[in-house]
Amino acid sequence: DVKVTQSSRYLVKRTGEKVFLECVQDMDHENMFWYRQDPGLGLRLIYFSYDVKMKEKGDIPEGYSVSREKKERFSLILESASTNQTSMYLCASSLSLGSGNTIYFGEGSWLTVV
Amino acid sequence: AQTVTQSQPEMSVQEAETVTLSCTYDTSESDYYLFWYKQPPSRQMILVIRQEAYKQQNATENRFSVNFQKAAKSFSLKISDSQLGDAAMYFCAYRSASAGGTSYGKLTFGQGTILTVHP
Numbered sequence: 001d002v003k004v005t006q007s008s009r010y011l012v013k014r015t016g017e018k019v020f021l022e023c024v025q026d027m028d029h030e031n032m033f034w035y036r037q038d039p040g041l042g043l044r045l046i047y048f049s050y051d052v053k054m055k056e057k058g059d060i061p062e063g064y065s066v067s068r069e070k071k072e073r074f075s076l077i078l079e080s081a082s083t084n085q086t087s088m089y090l091c092a093s094s095l096s097l098g099s100g101n102t103i104y105f106g107e108g109s110w111l112t113v114v
Numbered sequence: 115a116q117t118v119t120q121s122q123p124e125m126s127v128q129e130a131e132t133v134t135l136s137c138t139y140d141t142s143e144s145d146y147y148l149f150w151y152k153q154p155p156s157r158q159m160i161l162v163i164r165q166e167a168y169k170q171q172n173a174t175e176n177r178f179s180v181n182f183q184k185a186a187k188s189f190s191l192k193i194s195d196s197q198l199g200d201a202a203m204y205f206c207a208y209r210s211a212s213a214g215g216t217s218y219g220k221l222t223f224g225q226g227t228i229l230t231v232h233p
Contacts, residue, residue, distance in 0.1 A: 105151075
């Protein structure tokens with residue numbers, strides 16, 4: 001089975017801190033995604049990556065950046081955390097972009113910014 | 115840009131009965147995929163069912179089936195013989211299959227529907 005692992009399940013950070021959310025997948029998938037999930041809004045795409053060192057903005061990239069130095073790892077970075085970034089963050093991966101390949105999700109990281 | 119709308123924030127069903135969750139989407143593309151994902155309290159997203167837009171036949175997976183109406187841009191999920199384990203948040207999602215489009219390869223989600231199953 002494909003496994004997408006988000007190393008931190010629950011984090012509490014202070015306003016202004018730099019926050020790293022890490023995601024690792026074990027199936028040699030080309031594509032990786034970061035979503036945030038908020039009540040009533042569903043999941044919204046922050047960034048995605050279709051190859052190592054490649055990234056594209058999603059629908060809500062403001063206040064976030066990403067890093068993909070190795071194929072299996074995709075990091076989400078909050079340069080200066082703010083309270084409106086309190087949310088659940090979901091990482092996902094898929095084999096390729098253009099087909100109906102299943103997108104696999106991690107278990108989520110709950111981030112609270114105080 | 116594509117949008118996905120789930121107009122039912124919450125639904126409930128009695129165990130063993132049937133429930134239908136609604137989803138509509140907006141797109142100008144002809145080639146795409148539609149999905150239903152289940153998110154139980156553990157928060158692990160699980161793929162329930164997938165539909166290719168070019169297929170007229172509705173997808174089915176055991177107790178789960180869809181009613182795909184391409185012209186109406188509607189994609190509802192029917193759960194038959196509901197079980198307590200079906201209680202979860204359900205998300206409808208769209209993924210473009212058109213290379214070069216702005217939504218190519220990305221999943222666009224609806225707002226979600228919380229399903230409660232009563233014993």
